[in-house]
Amino acid sequence: MEHRLSKRVPGKLGLLVYKRGMPVATGQIRDASKRGLFIATDYSDVQLNQTLEIEFRFPEREERHFRRLKAHVVRISDKGLGVDFDGVENDTFTISSLLHWLGQHHRSVEYFPVRQSQVY
Template structure:
């Protein structure tokens, strides 16, 4: 069982992953919390605890500026990267804006469908 310190919000939002100031990959935010994100990507050339920058913008707003967050890679899998905001300097407003956008654009998904019980 996983232990989370803050609630996760599911959503989808494209982003760019930067390493040492250079864009190295594309990805898509799949879930987020005030403390971190899970990014769906096939990018694997990154180490645990490495700092990356994430650049995104909200596609349906009048504001066209890109936003950036710094994060540490805390998990790698064949489906993507888990990153944490702890220990890096970020704008709290950007994290709050991201959480708000994901909540308001969430498409519910049935991840754990109810299993039909067989009659015996």
């Protein structure tokens, strides 16, 4: 039985994944909580406990700048990455804004579409 410390909000929002300050992958937020995210991506060049940055923007807001959050990788699966905000410095307003936006938008928004691995 899984015990979560905060409620998960489902949603879909495209993002970029950064490693050591460089963009390395695209992905899509599938669910989020105050403590972390699950990112659907086919990117696999990561290790548990590694710090990554994710960058996104809210598409229909007038602001045009991107937002960035730091997170530690806590789960790696063939469907994506589970990341946790605990232990890294982040703007709690950005996390709250993300949760609110995901709760209000149930459709898929893919500014950075997830690459699908080709099957041969």
